[in-house]
Amino acid sequence: MISVQEAQNIINQNIPKEKHQILPLKEAFGYTTSEDIYSKYNIPNFSQSSMDGYAIRFEDKDLKLKIVGEMSAGTTEPFQLENGTACRIFTGAPLPIGADTVVMQEKIKIENNDYLIIEDYDLEKKLNIRDAGSDAKKDTIAISKDSYLSAAAIGYLAGIGCTEVPVYAQPSVSLILTGNELVQPGNNLEFGQVFESNSYQLESVLKQCGINSIETFWVKDDPLEVEKTLNLAISKTDIVILVGGVSVGDYDYVIDATKKCGIEQQFHKIRQKPGKPFYFGTKDEKLVFGLPGNPSSALTCFYLYIVPVLSKIMKRPTITEKTKATTTSSYKKKAGLTHFLKATYADGKVTPLHAQESYRLQSFAEANCLMILPENSEGCEKDEVVEIILLK
Numbered sequence: 256m257i258s259v260q261e262a263q264n265i266i267n268q269n270i271p272k273e274k275h276q277i278l279p280l281k282e283a284f285g286y287t288t289s290e291d292i293y294s295k296y297n298i299p300n301f302s303q304s305s306m307d308g309y310a311i312r313f314e315d316k317d318l319k320l321k322i323v324g325e326m327s328a329g330t331t332e333p334f335q336l337e338n339g340t341a342c343r344i345f346t347g348a349p350l351p352i353g354a355d356t357v358v359m360q361e362k363i364k365i366e367n368n369d370y371l372i373i374e375d376y377d378l379e380k381k382l383n384i385r386d387a388g389s390d391a392k393k394d395t396i397a398i399s400k401d402s403y404l405s406a407a408a409i410g411y412l413a414g415i416g417c418t419e420v421p422v423y424a425q426p427s428v429s430l431i432l433t434g435n436e437l438v439q440p441g442n443n444l445e446f447g448q449v450f451e452s453n454s455y456q457l458e459s460v461l462k463q464c465g466i467n468s469i470e471t472f473w474v475k476d477d478p479l480e481v482e483k484t485l486n487l488a489i490s491k492t493d494i495v496i497l498v499g500g501v502s503v504g505d506y507d508y509v510i511d512a513t514k515k516c517g518i519e520q521q522f523h524k525i526r527q528k529p530g531k532p533f534y535f536g537t538k539d540e541k542l543v544f545g546l547p548g549n550p551s552s553a554l555t556c557f558y559l560y561i562v563p564v565l566s567k568i569m570k571r572p573t574i575t576e577k578t579k580a581t582t583t584s585s586y587k588k589k590a591g592l593t594h595f596l597k598a599t600y601a602d603g604k605v606t607p608l609h610a611q612e613s614y615r616l617q618s619f620a621e622a623n624c625l626m627i628l629p630e631n632s633e634g635c636e637k638d639e640v641v642e643i644i645l646l647k
């Protein structure tokens with residue numbers, strides 16, 4: 256058995272190089288750019304009014320100005336503004352040639368229907384004008400390499416006319432759920448049967464990590480079936496996650512199957528609770544994880560070991576964050592294993608929940624963090640500062 260830190264180090268040493276792909280802009284949300292993105296246009300590509308009002312030459316601000324012409328958003332015909340005149344203008348419209356300032360319509364008076372008197376004592380030259388190229392300059396970097404594409408970033412790229420984005424590719428993932436006892440929700444639960452919940456939580460958290468390409472297989476505790484499915488999964492996808500059957504029982508065939516499929520074991524079993532029987536292996540650039548079947552153990556191991564891998568491959572912000580908090584109660588444990596307790600965190604304080612057993616998901620459903628009690632500790636006292644992993 257190895258320590259949590261050793262397990263994390265071994266996984267880190269085996270993370271494959273990131274791959275690149277070009278995606279249509281509409282599909283790029285949640286990815287990270289793998290190259291600098293240049294703007295092909297000045298945005299805005301003309302001097303633009305940011306208010307409904309009147310375009311003027313600033314030097315004319317104290318004159319009575321004759322209102323000539325109108326510019327509305329979408330006007331494509333240029334208009335020349337002469338001295339001593341003003342032009343009606345609306346938000347988003349191009350500025351007439353010669354105009355350098357826009358006065359809001361709330362700050363003027365109209366005389367004799369078509370004469371403008373300005374009553375804006377704070378008026379400054381260039382007020383209410385968006386300069387050409389002020390949001391993006393032609394042939395300069397609009398969004399740099401390694402930027403996370405949030406909703407706003409996608410909107411910005413659309414606004415500069417971008418249609419395709421170079422991004423770090425997402426790995427494809429297979430999930431293999433093993434167990435004779437498993438039935439899908441929706442069926443009657445017969446004696447000895449268990450509703451299959453791991454695929455539900457793992458598909459959800461994979462999606463949260465930005466993985467859409469997920470192939471899910473359910474197999475019986477049958478050595479040949481496990482081996483055949485693992486061979487298929489590893490030939491088709493970059494990452495394979497087996498669930499259940501990684502322990503020492505007579506029906507736990509996963510470790511044998513990995514050997515038969517030529518997967519090189521990097522480690523099996525970690526000094527931690529829950530999740531002690533966690534397995535990690537590699538085949539060429541492909542990664543194989545064996546999560547313990549107990550749902551709480553499976554999800555804890557996923558957060559600890561698979562979330563960081565996905566975030567590194569895709570250079571995406573991770574959905575977990577390590578920080579410190581003060582305990583609201585004591586918790587006792589034996590030295591020997593690192594414990595990850597389902598807990599709630601608020602205002603700098605962490606409270607371990609009841610129901611820490613690894614078959615139970617009830618407390619996990621309530622938890623927003625995992626509280627870490629190190630291998631050699633015998634627990635914690637109330638008001639002690641401990642490390643926690645926030646789950647976003």
Ligand SMILES: Nc1nc2c(c(=O)[nH]1)N[C@H]1C(S)=C(S)[C@@H](COP(=O)(O)OP(=O)(O)OC[C@H]3O[C@@H](n4cnc5c(N)ncnc54)[C@H](O)[C@@H]3O)O[C@H]1N2
Pocket residue numbers: 432433434436437449450451452453454498499500501502503504507529530531532546547548549550552613614
């Ligand atoms: N003699 C020993 N027995 C066990 C040890 C050990 O060290 N010595 N370790 C225990 C620990 S810790 C864990 S964790 C489990 C892990 O076992 P497996 O990975 O082999 O998982 P299974 O036996 O297949 O299942 C465990 C448990 O989880 C339920 N399960 C499995 N898959 C699902 C699923 N998709 N959805 C919902 N529930 C699932 C399954 O029914 C079992 O109750 O081994 C201990 N034993």
Ligand code: MOO
Pocket residue numbers: 527528529530531532547549552553613614
């Ligand atoms: O370590 Mo197991 O994952 O606690 O039940």
